[in-house]
Amino acid sequence: MFNKNNGQMNAIDKTIFEQLIPKDHLLVKINEVFDFDFLYEKLKSKYSDIGRHSKDPVMMFKILLLEFIYNLSDVQIAQRVQTDIAFRWFLKLSINDSGPDDTTISYFRTRRIGDEDFELLFTSIVKQCIEKDIVKTRRYQVDSTNVDANVNYPSDKKLLRQAVEKVAKEIRKFNPNLAEQWMQDFESEIDKFYEQQERVHPTAHYETAKQMLESLYCKTYDELQGNSKYIDAYTVCYELVDRYLFNKKDKIISVVDPEARVAYKTTRKTKTGYKNHIIIDKDSEIILGSVQTPFNVGDQKELLPLVEQVEKNYHLKPKEVSADKVYGTTKNRADLKDKDIISNINFYAETEGEADGRYTxxxxxxxxxxxxxxxxxxxxxxxxxxxxxxxxxxxxxxxxxxxxxxxxxxxxxxxxxxxxxxxxxxxxxxxxxxxxxYDAIARDKARAKTNEFNDALNLRFKIERRFATQVNHRGARRTRYIGLAKTKNQINLVNTVTNIIRAIHIIESLNIGTA
Incomplete structure (x- = not known):
């Protein structure tokens, strides 16, 4: 049943909070600047009209924010809520109220609320920043950073074995004999290769697995119609084999997190996991929009979606957009020109003719x-x-x-x-x-010769600074959860917290400047 914390304090609680919590405490500043009560109306439909009273939904959302403000886990935040006076005041808990345990926090995050609620929180905080005149300009920057998947990146043979064993594990739940026989047959077929030669190419392993999966399909057809866990395990294993044998680009790299992807930043440097693509206001450094993708999705594909996201959510059309060279595809340049947006995207140096002085x-x-x-x-x-x-x-x-x-x-x-x-x-x-x-290219080449263009490039450190803050202080170096959907929610919380803290710093600097 939907429930709200009373928020009313008795004289003793009020005295304790006033004596122990400094007026300049970060949570006091956040409480003064941002309003979270809009969440009550938005989340009310998530709760039943009967049953036991639930935990206050705004309190639960604030707990999720506290996790990333202070880089805490579900277990750690549950413990801190019980002992930290400032946390309890921020959450409108009295001295004697009990806070939620880590299981309740996890349930709220994964089952009570949906992806749209995390998006709602992020966009609502940005709107409050706009209303407070923190976001003033229409000059934006776009970039991305990697968020490593919280999984290992095994060799091809080990990855296949993990997938096969996961299939066998799920079969064991409804037919132990079949699972045992299937694994024995797989091992037997692989052993035959090693009897003939010392080294066996992974392709032989994958071809064997393909044949075994095809025979297994007929034997477990009924389970594949309704057993969700077995369907997931079988699908991941089959997709893994299919993408390897046919050399498809979008390869699975983890059985634990099959949506994570790998890409090569250099020939020797690989990155696995996901990307956080963001668009920020150049002056305030407030993140206005974000898109999360597997790591192998090219940055350039997300430029226009980010621009359109800002226009849709806040009715703000940028005057200019700055980005790295990788965003400088003809399509992006043409799209920005058609929208009458100035492009501050540099060009790659032309190699043709440069070395010997020939014309380009x-x-x-x-x-x-x-x-x-x-x-x-x-x-x-x-x-x-x-x-x-x-x-x-x-x-x-x-x-x-x-x-x-x-x-x-x-x-x-x-x-x-x-x-x-x-x-x-x-x-x-x-x-x-x-x-x-070429009209769009020519326009951008002319722009690249101006002082304004060079000034825009020299401010690229601002968006890099946002990423550094997230990695070093907000737990964004690595995913906490498995799968793209849950990773999106984590990154949305990180982006929201980044904006909240940044807004507080801006307001403080303005107050100091006018004091």
Missing amino acids: THDFLVSEDIMSMTCPNGIVTNRFRDVTIKSDEDSYPYRDFKFDKRYCDNCPHRDKCLNKRKDKFVERGKRIRISSR
Whole structure:
């Protein structure tokens, strides 16, 4: 049954709290600045009208925030609530009230409330920051950081064995004999390979597992129609085998957390887990929106969703957006241009021709309507054809311009322009390929030459500072929970707490400045 803490203190409790809690305590400041009572109305439908009284839902949400303010676990926060006077005051518990245990906290987080409630808390805190004039500008920054999965990254053979053993474990619950026989058959098939050779490639293990799973499907068909735990175990094992054998990119890396993914930051440096993509206000450093994905999802894909998320939630359209080079796909640049948003995204250095001083694409002038091109020698061509290249990054076709070989043969710049191989020209007429949205690229190249652009790049440390705070003080280095959905909720709480603390610091600095 829905229940609210009374919040009324007797004279003794009031005296104790006033004497022991400093006026400048962080929780006192949070209580003065932010209102959490809106959660009562939003969460009321989550509770029954009959039964025992529940724990106050706002108190429970505050407990989840306290976990990430002070980087505590469910067990640790339950203990601190019993002994910490400031915690009890913040949660509106009297001296004699009992707080929730760690099981109650876990139940509230995983079963009582949903993903939308974590989103609601985050957006409501941002709206309060906007109402208090903490977020003032329309200049935003976008970036991402990794959140490591709380799992090991085993070898291919060990990963398969873990998946097979998990399937056998679930079979054992409804047919122990089948589970035992299935594991013996699997081991027997693998042993045959090692009898023939000392080293066996993982592919042999996976092909064997595929055959075993196919035979198992018929034997356990009925269980696969309704046994959720067995379905999950079988599906993970089958997907693991299928993605390995067919060399699919989106490979499973953990049986414990099958939604975590791996990506390579360099040839020797791998990262496993998830990403926290955020968009912040450049001046206040308040996080305005976030998206969470597996780690192998490219950063560039989340730029526009973040911009649109801010527009949808707060009706704020940015004037300019700053981001790393990886976000500088043609699609992103074109989308920002179409939305009339200034792009502060740098370009990768062109390698073609740089080392030997030859001309690059940037030395050729493109007309505004992208219907003609002028070479460094002043020759204009309007000969082109449109080509489409399959790409996940750019959905726009390319335009191939071709210069007449008669001009190129007699051009004084041909040594710096035409491609050579072993001191022989391999092309007669110069060809240049550009995107059909070169208008967006040209706009951003012009912007990149301005002082305003350099100033924006020099402020990139601000968003990095938000990530550093989360990793060092808010427990965001590693996931606490298993799966993308639960990780999203954790990161939403981290982002919410980051905003709360940042807002308090801003208000303090304003008060000091006006004192």
